[in-house]
Amino acid sequence: MKQHLNKDILQSKKRTFLELPKDFFERLASEELNAVARALSLLESDSTKYEKDRGQLLEWIYGQQIQKARRIGITGSPGVGKSSFIEAFGQMICEEGFKVAVLSIDPSSAVSGGSILGDQTRMTELSKRKNAYIRPSPSSNILGGVAGATRESIALFEALSYDYILIETVGVGQSETAVAQMTDLFLLLLLPGAGDSLQGIKRGVVEMADIIAVNKADGDRKQLALETKRAYRQAVQLFPPKRSGWETSLHTISSQERTGISTLLTEIGAYFNFVSDNGYLSKNRSHQAMDWFDSSLNRSFLEWFSQYPGLNSLVAQQKTAVSESKKAPYLAAKEVIQWLDGQIKKSTKSD
């Protein structure tokens, strides 16, 4: 079973600066487990101490120019059986000779003190496979945001020639939108039985799904699963067409009995052929990269500004006024900029 780098190593106070060893990128390219784990930890680190290393790593990653991976987002309510599905699905991918990485975005990890997703102990068989790499969700406390770290982790696994990258998330809060913005295909898992299984899912996710799979279609639930599929098929037909031109397809599967999974994998292949052929795949990826750049720029601005003490309290003050509708958001924002401009002029004079 794979060992992941202990976070303590990176956060140890004894090491004030961490230079990447000379042979690091060779070791990374040959997928030495320690090197991969260290790279992931670097991407998830928000410490300025590792900024230089992170930069080097990102340059290496983007220098590889390998982009063959299929990026698949997987969501579903807690209890829908995401881990057992990924366990079965991932193994099937491995058996076909492909490499698969499993990443997670778990917005609950800050609350629970640890990720409930992407835990390799939940996927014992898959985690033993040579061709599989499972990484739990980074702590949602990290400055750069879980989404940013996950996007860069995706890029890492692409650079390492992975064929499938699965990003799982629990269907609560903003995480599905984040996952949809970094993947090519969005897979929604449902339980047999109408709308009950959607208690934990955010609005809009059903319409966003490219493929819907009703899981646990085994034993007594087989018939109910088929009915659920039929009901959703009707519902989906009422929806606006997708920008990709793809029509949402629906399936029943059983992770336990391993039925329907192979058909699902074939369907995923059909989807990727479809969006490759019509150009949507690359157009969408470049669109996603631009959005990411924009949000990186915004975040970098904020980080840069944080060097001006007083800014945070000013922003907090303005936010209070805005939320109580005592001040126009536009004017509140203007005041922040004016303050900042004043600071810079002051520092100019004192120079």
Place this chain on the structure above:
Amino acid sequence: MKQHLNKDILQSKKRTFLELPKDFFERLASEELNAVARALSLLESDSTKYEKDRGQLLEWIYGQQIQKARRIGITGSPGVGKSSFIEAFGQMICEEGFKVAVLSIDPSSAVSGGSILGDQTRMTELSKRKNAYIRPSPSSNILGGVAGATRESIALFEALSYDYILIETVGVGQSETAVAQMTDLFLLLLLPGAGDSLQGIKRGVVEMADIIAVNKADGDRKQLALETKRAYRQAVQLFPPKRSGWETSLHTISSQERTGISTLLTEIGAYFNFVSDNGYLSKNRSHQAMDWFDSSLNRSFLEWFSQYPGLNSLVAQQKTAVSESKKAPYLAAKEVIQWLDGQIKKSTKSD
């Protein structure tokens, strides 16, 4: 019929600076048409020439502390009959003694050279009413963005004690999301007949709708409209619950025969009671205001930065590299910030 201030007045080259007349706010408070039109033009103006006036106006608006208006977003494919619906719906509101403003967000106005929405010539009866004010979509070329101008126009009409503010949009592109982010209730109009009427609507909008009304339920189409309503009711039941706790309700209406409109108005009242009672209304509004502040701050940053020549070309250059996945978005953003930081240090030295 109301006269709106000609844009030429504001853009005339003869007036290099426009100071608001002393009695402007008195005239605005008493809703003099010229004053209202001038206020709207100011909110839609992105010229720095009027920045001081805009600031004064926004301070006046937010100083009124009147927030009784029901902000309702209305969307539907072209041809669904939005204007005839608003014509009928708006008149009913007026007849109940309430004041109604109709605003529009029309992403196509840049292309068509003029707004196809919110045009009072499409709503001849409503535009004659004393209690109604109709404002066409601002040009989508304005710097601050159509959404920003519309949000501030909403605030203006609230300050003027309006009871209903209807924001209509065609269901294409990003505009529905923008409208949903500035309204309390989202109303989707459909045509009788299954999914065909949704060709122009973006994914996610059906799930976003608080109320769905099948329009043109008259004559031969009455039966089909009922079937359409039934089909969508089934579909909607499969969806995740809304954060507001409200269950999407469905209606058939005829703007032409004026049937169902009064029931719809009652239902809208029920919705507002529901979200007032459970606290969602105010929570959602304060959430919306915060989001608006964040996006204003981002835009203000960018405007502020635009004083540094060279920045735009650097950003464009980085964007190209990012879209071709030759560079990590994070590093590309970092480079922009570093450049900027260098510029400021340079200007510090030359001082």
